[in-house]
Structures are given as structure tokens and as C-alpha cells.
Amino acid sequence: YTFSKELDDLAGVRNPDNDRLERSLGTIDHPNVAAVTFLYQLPFGAGHNWTSSNKVLQSMMSNWQVSGVYTYTTGAPLTITGTCNGGGIIDASCYPNYNPSFSGGVWQNGGIGSGGANVGTTAYLNKAAFVDPANYTYGSIPRTAPLSLFAPHNMDVDISVRREFHVRESIRLAFQVDAFNINNAVHFAAPGTGIDSASFGIFSSAANQPRKLQFSARVSF
Numbered sequence: 001y002t003f004s005k006e007l008d009d010l011a012g013v014r015n016p017d018n019d020r021l022e023r024s025l026g027t028i029d030h031p032n033v034a035a036v037t038f039l040y041q042l043p044f045g046a047g048h049n050w051t052s053s054n055k056v057l058q059s060m061m062s063n064w065q066v067s068g069v070y071t072y073t074t075g076a077p078l079t080i081t082g083t084c085n086g087g088g089i090i091d092a093s094c095y096p097n098y099n100p101s102f103s104g105g106v107w108q109n110g111g112i113g114s115g116g117a118n119v120g121t122t123a124y125l126n127k128a129a130f131v132d133p134a135n136y137t138y139g140s141i142p143r144t145a146p147l148s149l150f151a152p153h154n155m156d157v158d159i160s161v162r163r164e165f166h167v168r169e170s171i172r173l174a175f176q177v178d179a180f181n182i183n184n185a186v187h188f189a190a191p192g193t194g195i196d197s198a199s200f201g202i203f204s205s206a207a208n209q210p211r212k213l214q215f216s217a218r219v220s221f
Contacts, residue, residue, distance in 0.1 A: 001033070009024075010022050024077075024143040024145065025145050029144075030074055034071070037068070037070075038067060065161070068157065070156070070157050071154075073154045077144035078145065078150060079144050080141060082196060084132070085132070085135045094133065095133075096141060097132075098130060102126075102130075106125055106126050108124060112124060119202075120202065120203065124201050129147060132195070132196065155185065155187060158178065158180050158182065160176060160177065162174065163176075172219070177215055178214040179213055181209060184210060186208070192204070
């Protein structure tokens with residue numbers, strides 16, 4: 001388990017001579033990262049609690065192993081962007097300001113995908129919390145994690161089942177089945193973060209891969 005905090009002061013356009021204006025959580029900050037691994041010898045076959053008098057069946061039952069990896073990572077901080085109007089001189093994406101008239105929470109429509117809302121079409125962030133800066137100015141919100149906004153967490157469970165057969169004294173055959181994201185869970189990547197975009201607050205992609213199975217065999221001699 002790792003608990004960490006990554007800060008940086010990536011140079012920005014608000015003031016090239018004062019990087020402290022950009023000091024904030026870095027975009028690679030993941031406060032909590034946990035990984036658990038396990039290996040278990042199944043209690044079947046010779047020398048275990050579950051045996052069989054049938055030699056063929058006992059041979060098939062013996063020497064099976066189950067192993068796995070569980071990982072959990074909290075989401076990275078979001079970077080909210082708006083549009084700066086420089087009168088045709090400097091017109092570009094930039095940081096917006098907080099909306100002084102906004103109250104309440106910036107998250108809306110409940111949990112992701114709940115309450116009848118649809119991922120891919122429903123905005124889960126309220127753009128009314130932010131406003132574009134006045135002409136010829138840059139916004140003042142933090143570079144990352146304004147209003148403590150973070151992407152969703154990511155989690156994965158991978159399982160392997162392995163059996164080794166002794167063909168002869170010097171020849172062994174190993175058979176293995178691997179299941180990646182065995183529970184086929186979906187964990188979303190960051191939502192749209194541009195307040196002037198129609199995709200603001202909408203989750204449109206996954207941060208992980210769907211369940212995959214892999215079969216393999218290896219001969220050692």
C-alpha cells in the first residue's frame with residue numbers, strides 16, 4: 001500500500017515569472033495505491049484432505065494452484081479548462097474562474113450511471129460552478145483539483161489457475177488459464193473537463209479493459 005502526494009509547479013501562462021501560481025497537485029497524483037497478491041495450493045489429490053482412490057481422478061486433481069492480483073488506485077486530479085478571449089491577440093484554452101453566484105455541489109445526477117442517467121450522454125459535473133474569465137484576463141482556479149475534483153478510482157482483479165504435469169523425470173508440462181478483470185467491472189476514465197465543450201462532465205471512455213481470458217501451456221525439459 002502506498003499513500004502519496006505529488007505536487008509540482010508546471011510553468012503556465014498566467015505569469016511565466018511566478019511558477020507558484022501554478023503550484024498544485026500534479027496530474028499523476030494518485031493518493032492511494034494498493035496491491036495484493038496471493039498464491040494458494042488447492043487441497044486436492046495426494047497428500048491433501050481431498051483425495052480419491054481412483055488413480056486417474058487423483059492424478060487429475062493434484063497439483064492445482066490458484067494465484068491472483070488485486071489492485072486499487074484512486075483517481076488523478078481533474079484539470080478544468082475554459083476559454084480566454086484576448087480580442088484576437090491571445091485566444092486560447094485557459095483556466096476559468098469560480099462562479100461567485102454558484103452554491104451547492106459541483107457533482108450532479110447522483111452516482112455515475114445511477115438514477116436513470118446514462119453514461120455517455122449525462123453530465124455529472126455542473127458547469128455553472130465555473131465561468132470563463134473576463135476579456136484580456138486569465139482565470140484564477142487551481143491548475144488541478146478545483147473544488148476537490150478527482151477522476152474515479154480504478155480497480156482490477158486478475159486470477160490464474162495453473163497445473164503442472166510430470167510427464168517424465170526430466171519433462172514437465174505446465175497448463176495455465178489467466179483471467180484479467182475477472183469480474184468484468186467497468187471503471188471510467190476522467191470526464192470531459194472543458195466548460196465550453198458539449199462533453200463537459202460526461203464520461204465517455206473506460207480506464208480499464210474488459211474481461212480477457214488467456215490459455216497457455218509450456219513444456220520444460
